[in-house]
Amino acid sequence: MGSTIAPLIANIFIGCLERSVIKKLIDQGLIISWTRFADDNLAIIRKGSHDTILNAINSWDQNIKYTSAFFLENKLTFLSCTIFLKDGALEFQTYRKAGINTVINNYKKSIMPRRYLISSIFTALNHSKHSCSNDDLFIADLPILKDIFLRNGYPEKIINEKFANFLCSPEKPPQPEVSFTFCIDYTNSKIEYYLRDLLGRIKKFIPNLYVRFAYKTLTTEQIYKKDSKAEYSKLDSCNLIYKFLCTCSKCYVGRTKCTLKIRANQHKQFSRAKKTYYHIHRCPVYVKKLLAYEKEHIPPKSTQTFIKGVRDKFYMSHFKIQQKCGSFSDLCDAESYFIRINLPKLNEQIVHKNFTLF
Ligand SMILES: [Zn+2]
Numbered sequence: 001m002g003s004t005i006a007p008l009i010a011n012i013f014i015g016c017l018e019r020s021v022i023k024k025l026i027d028q029g030l031i032i033s034w035t036r037f038a039d040d041n042l043a044i045i046r047k048g049s050h051d052t053i054l055n056a057i058n059s060w061d062q063n064i065k066y067t068s069a070f071f072l073e074n075k076l077t078f079l080s081c082t083i084f085l086k087d088g089a090l091e092f093q094t095y096r097k098a099g100i101n102t103v104i105n106n107y108k109k110s111i112m113p114r115r116y117l118i119s120s121i122f123t124a125l126n127h128s129k130h131s132c133s134n135d136d137l138f139i140a141d142l143p144i145l146k147d148i149f150l151r152n153g154y155p156e157k158i159i160n161e162k163f164a165n166f167l168c169s170p171e172k173p174p175q176p177e178v179s180f181t182f183c184i185d186y187t188n189s190k191i192e193y194y195l196r197d198l199l200g201r202i203k204k205f206i207p208n209l210y211v212r213f214a215y216k217t218l219t220t221e222q223i224y225k226k227d228s229k230a231e232y233s234k235l236d237s238c239n240l241i242y243k244f245l246c247t248c249s250k251c252y253v254g255r256t257k258c259t260l261k262i263r264a265n266q267h268k269q270f271s272r273a274k275k276t277y278y279h280i281h282r283c284p285v286y287v288k289k290l291l292a293y294e295k296e297h298i299p300p301k302s303t304q305t306f307i308k309g310v311r312d313k314f315y316m317s318h319f320k321i322q323q324k325c326g327s328f329s330d331l332c333d334a335e336s337y338f339i340r341i342n343l344p345k346l347n348e349q350i351v352h353k354n355f356t357l358f
Pocket of ligand 1: 246247248249250279280283284285286
């Protein structure tokens, strides 16, 4: 849904729908049961009333378009559950989308506090327990869950220990009351060691002070980019990964051994290989913006050199250096990385053989 306020608005919007349309359908006996999470609904309805209900919902406002899914081979997926009928009763068990829900933070490779990684076992167990309608189904899910943790680098000993703890008591142990919380960027696994040491020293002086460390995990991009270095002049540095972001919001990620200015000029020329001009000559949004920019920055009777300078300035303002690299292999790796995260529309998307994110 995008923005952070979107779920709230969706909730209010669907709430209005429920008060006006759904309530009537329930009163008429067409809907027998109606449950909802955000804009996902699960309904038990009277036989033969599906089209009437769907029409009533979809004609309430032109901006909503509900679709429906039915039980198929005694199975229906709703949120993170698979619902099925057994002995005349509805049961549900954990459903995981292959890929997305089975790749979690890698225990060995992710830059994340151990404490958070380990506590995610508890979270996953809780999630599984609440996604199963009875204990047998939950117990049946445990080997699957264990396999996911093992595949993501978790040591078997820790998994077994946490599983056993959870089965004894699913509640988290009580925590002492926190006096202070320090929020720190987690950039290295050594941080935990140093902070434990610091905490020990504090405790010697103030035994009753309970300090908690909250770690802010960084995205791979934040760590990969070496922002702590002073920025290079855009036009003079070599061996770069750069991004051209067009006014139309399509982008191109490329690498160059020469300076960005030389590379940028190549982008303006006719491509013999593709037998076409590059994007900016064909992009109406870019051309329109350029004309407006020229109107604002070029006074009448300006020299050709001045006009060219203004156009170049506009053109170069679309380029951004993503990374400066030392070696050719770094350059290739970084290019693949930035192509992967930017998914540039103006690049040909080729899978890089030597580079894997996961
Ligand atoms: Zn464009």
